[in-house]
Amino acid sequence: MLKEETKGLVLYQTEDGAVTLEVNVEEDTVWLTQMQMADLFQRDISVISRHIKNVFQEEVEEKSNLHFLQIASSDKPVACYSLDVIISVGYRVKSKRGVEFRR
Template identity: 40%
Template sequence: MSNEIIIYQPDIELEKIEVRIDNETVWLNRHQISTLFDRDIKTIGKHINNALKEELEGSPTVANFAT
């Protein structure tokens, strides 16, 4: 499954969500995630930022090379 697009609509009354799948990875923007989980877009942004912050914290991964 490479570069596949799936339309997700669990209920006729809910907004359709176009889901892009690339190499078994699902790609959604903040609006799509907020629609999928029925949460405010600001809440989704907060959680994404917290996840990214955790990934970037700690000691950097750097290799020292002799020159």
Template identity: 40%
Template sequence: MPPNPVPPNQALFVNADDGTEIAVHVDGDTLWLTQAQMGRLFGITTSTVSEHLANIYRDDELDREETSRRISVERKEGERKVERTLNHYSLDAVLSVGYRVSSKRGTRFRKWA
């Protein structure tokens, strides 16, 4: 059976090491990820992502209004498909978190970036 096609407003990131797939939202010239997606990307918990984002915004490294937005996404919960509005963070925020994490994936990310 062929894989599900990726919707036009999404891009699929596949981790070459373990095959982890993350479908990220694309809008204009940037990508938007949730905290859970960043956690999967960097191999850390969502609470760690949240802590890094709080520090980034507290230190005025980034402007929350410019780098976060609420986006409606369709999710499967059990047997149901539901639409939820989730906080998403721009590529700038993802990059800032990536430079703060201390995990193997974070190290690989910094070498790549």
């Protein structure tokens, strides 16, 4: 459930409260890092990485769906992926959390 939108940041929490994410909103879409997707979909980051690679090869254009954002906890920009990529990865991992996120 999307809880609050402030300064380009939306807080997302799963229905059971097990996962809470700070979701970046920029250019009219949601952006997540691979680590955030791994937490959201309860999969290893290597699984998420493999699915992202396949999504870019088969479904969406990388240029408009990959964005580098400066994150406070990092000294260099971090790769973030658009909502289109997030949803495609969610379908591929066949995760209960993916279904919940899409709703």
